[in-house]
Amino acid sequence: MVDIRNIVILTGAGISAESGIGTFRDAGGLWEQHRVEDVATPEAFARNPDLVLRFYDMRRENIQSAQPNAAHWSLAHLDATWPGELTIITQNVDDLHERAGARRLIHMHGEHLSAWCMACDARNEWRSTLLDRPPCPDCGQPALRPDIVWFGEMPYRMDEIEAALRCCDLFVSIGTSGAVYPAAGYVQTARYYGARTLELNLEPSQGSVFFHESRMGKAGDLVPQWVEEILA
Numbered sequence: 325m326v327d328i329r330n331i332v333i334l335t336g337a338g339i340s341a342e343s344g345i346g347t348f349r350d351a352g353g354l355w356e357q358h359r360v361e362d363v364a365t366p367e368a369f370a371r372n373p374d375l376v377l378r379f380y381d382m383r384r385e386n387i388q389s390a391q392p393n394a395a396h397w398s399l400a401h402l403d404a405t406w407p408g409e410l411t412i413i414t415q416n417v418d419d420l421h422e423r424a425g426a427r428r429l430i431h432m433h434g435e436h437l438s439a440w441c442m443a444c445d446a447r448n449e450w451r452s453t454l455l456d457r458p459p460c461p462d463c464g465q466p467a468l469r470p471d472i473v474w475f476g477e478m479p480y481r482m483d484e485i486e487a488a489l490r491c492c493d494l495f496v497s498i499g500t501s502g503a504v505y506p507a508a509g510y511v512q513t514a515r516y517y518g519a520r521t522l523e524l525n526l527e528p529s530q531g532s533v534f535f536h537e538s539r540m541g542k543a544g545d546l547v548p549q550w551v552e553e554i555l556a
C-alpha cells in the first residue's frame with residue numbers, strides 16, 4: 325500500500341440518495357421527469373424563465389428538509405481528522421456535506437442555497453423563492469438566478485480542482501454515474517499523476533474501468549467502512 329497523505333474525494337447525487345434527494349440518471353431520476361434542455365441550460369432560462377425558476381424553487385425547498393446521512397457524517401469526520409491535504413469536490417448542489425460539518429469542500433456545480441445576481445454579479449445566501457423576482461440584496465435589481473452551473477456553463481473553481489488532482493495520492497469517487505465531464509475525467513487525471521483510485525457506487529459507473537478498485541453498495545454503508553479503514 326502506498327503512503328497516502330493527500331486525498332481528493334469526488335461526490336455525486338448517489339451520496340445524497342439515502343437522504344431522500346433523488347438522483348438524475350437512475351430509474352425515476354430527475355432527468356426522466358424533466359428534459360435537461362427545458363430546465364438546466366442558459367437557453368432554457370432565456371426562453372422560459374418561469375419554468376426554470378419554478379423547478380429550482382421546488383428543489384431548493386426540498387433539500388432544506390433533507391438530513392445528512394451516514395456517508396456525509398463520516399466524510400465530515402475524515403475532513404476534521406485527516407492530517408494531510410483533503411479536498412471534497414461535490415457535484416451536488418445540496419448543502420448536506422456542510423451541514424454534516426465538512427469544511428474542505430468545493431461545490432463545482434453551484435449551490436441551491438445561493439442566488440446569483442446577473443446585474444451586479446453578487447452571490448447571496450438564498451432560502452426562499454426566486455419565481456417572484458425578489459430584488460438583489462446588493463443592487464436592488466430583480467435580476468437573481470439560481471447559482472447553479474447549467475449545461476454549457478463552466479464549473480466553478482477549476483484551477484483549485486486541477487491543483488488538488490495533480491498532487492493527490494488517493495482519489496475516491498462516491499455516488500456518481502461518471503456521465504458528466506469534466507468531473508467524469510478526474511479519475512484519469514488523478515491516475516495520470518500517480519494516484520491510487522477507488523470507486524464507491526451502487527453499480528459500476530460509466531468510467532468504472534479507469535479505477536484501480538471498485539466497491540459496489542450503498543454510500544451509507546461503504547463510506548463509513550472506507551473512512552474507518554483509512555483512519556486505522
Ligand code: APR
Nearest residue numbers: 336337338341347348349415499500501504525526542543
Ligand atoms: N449509494 C451509492 N451510490 C448510489 C446510491 C447510493 N445509495 N444511489 C444511487 N447511486 C449511484 C447510481 O448508481 C449512479 O451511478 O449514484 C449515481 C448517480 O448518478 P447521476 O444520477 O448521474 O448523478 P451524478 O453523477 O451526480 O450527476 C452528475 O449531472 O445533471 C448533472 O449537474 C448534475 O451534478 C449532476 C451531474
